[in-house]
Amino acid sequence: MSESVPHLSTNAHLSTNLHLTTNFAEPLQRFYEYLRSEKGLSLYTQRNYKQQLETMGLYLMSVGVDGWVNVDAGWVRQLASKGMRSGMKESSIATRLSSLRSFFDFLILRGEMSANPAKGVSAPRKKRPLPKNLDVDEMAQLLEVNEDDPLSIRDRAIMELMYGSGLRLAELVSIDVKDVNFSAGEIRVVGKGDKERVAPFSGMAKEWLNNWLKIRSQMANSDEKGLFVSKLGVRISHRSVQKRMAEWGQKQAVPSHISPHKLRHSFATHVLESSNNLRAVQELLGHENISTTQIYTHLDFQHLAQVYDQAHPRAHKRKQNTDKE
Template sequence: MTAFIQHLASEKRHSPRTCDSYQRDLQRLAIWLVEQGNPEWRNVSGYDLRRYVANLSRAGLSGRSIARHLSAIRRFYQYLLRERLATDNPALDIRAPKSSRRLPGVADVDQLNSLLDAVPGDPLEVRDRCMFELMYSSGLRLAELASLDIDAVDCHGGEARVVGKGGKTRLLPVGRKALEAIAQWLPIRAALAPEAEPALFVSRRGDRISHRSIQARLSRWGVVKGADQKLHPHMLRHSFASHMLESSGDLRAVQELLGHADIATTQVYTHLDFQHLARVYDQSHPRARRRKSRDYNEQNAGQEGTT
């Protein structure tokens, strides 16, 4: 298992976060196998893995989480086959149970505008607003924002060069408000960061800001500035995608901006858009309100008969 994780990190160039995820999933399987009296990888069968999937399901894992476990196991056995440490891949035909797809949370346009227009109270809040403006302006992932270097943003051209999943680079437009926020942040950053620090966003100590700090600062910003719901980085990305799709209707363009390899991943936002349309329909169309009107009329008729 250790050799496999090293293989992912060195040969496949997976991120430390991805490697940690694979290791946790495989360790969980290894512990379960030992408990079942089957400590050898080469002796694991498809039947064993079906029992393991059932065990994960009983433990409350979603279909998506179980699918991630199975993906890690399949990749691990591909490696074992390459190293001649196994004779087959028992996970090939195992599928995770389907679960309902949870739609991402999206913030209201007016509320986001109000939150991002709030006046920063100190230098670190200037940085915070800049981070959140850029995340919403360009649909950045948390990891993409944290890894952004100062030379990756072209303020004159209004674009940012972002390294996404799998080390893929994409060029994204940066909106006017985000550019203004960057211009306000750069003088403060210069006073905090040493000259050799490449990161665009730095902590109070002058080093690259961590993922956890960004999450905590966004949550704090929402509380201090009066948000109606808890804010988190992925909500800003989801809001970017949903608002872009509502305005443009161009699913392919939104896919490119988000850096999704598969358009099916982007299509979840069409469901969000439909939900919005359905709510408007239910509230506005006279035939959609028929039941409420009928119940009201029946109630009145009953009262008139009593009178």
């Protein structure tokens, strides 16, 4: 390929001396006018479509494609894959394919094409971000709450329970006093999709929940059923829990931002590190599909690598040989 062939990045048309031929440029101009006059798309979207389409047009022209009507599904897939290899974000590739689908729909509407070659080509899925978690020392630092006022006792009980049982924020807030079975060490919670499950609790979670129940009547209205209540005596809100946890993170000088979701992630990661039992973690978290739980195996890789280095005979032997050298 000659040096004049553009790379298929989003600004390729700005950095090349090539100009679109009539077969590529004229249909685009009619499409832009259509977007302005009939579709009512935002100027931002129109600008993105124009940039993507002209970039792709330059590339197709440079590799010998003679106009948009000669583009098939294979070319569309190549346009998407080229973008991926050049480091484009998933959202930009999605915009690229969306602009092509809209443009080819326009050509079909005008009778210039019979089928849309971009219809069957899907954008790559966005990478799912790894959940953030606290390490064991950071959790200990956060939970070292020794103040004895009712709000501090309540907050410590909330954090101990979320970390001790891996509860979702919505599950914690919806717990009623009657849902707690102290003798069995179980709490009935209602998860996503109104699915009921039983979450175990013990140890420090049990101790601090008991401390809270001893003083709950000082804050709760007489007819309030919620386990955790606010200063107003009613069931605590999602926002209040989030706000209080963030404040405790700052007060306890924990280096990262504290949120209810982060405590749930920390629970899952630490249980997996200790047990290596993904199915058990799935049940404890209330995940319907184990694929949702498998994201924690990525977080556990460093721990597993350490176990391998310590336990595998070949890894151990390699380390011994390295030491001798």
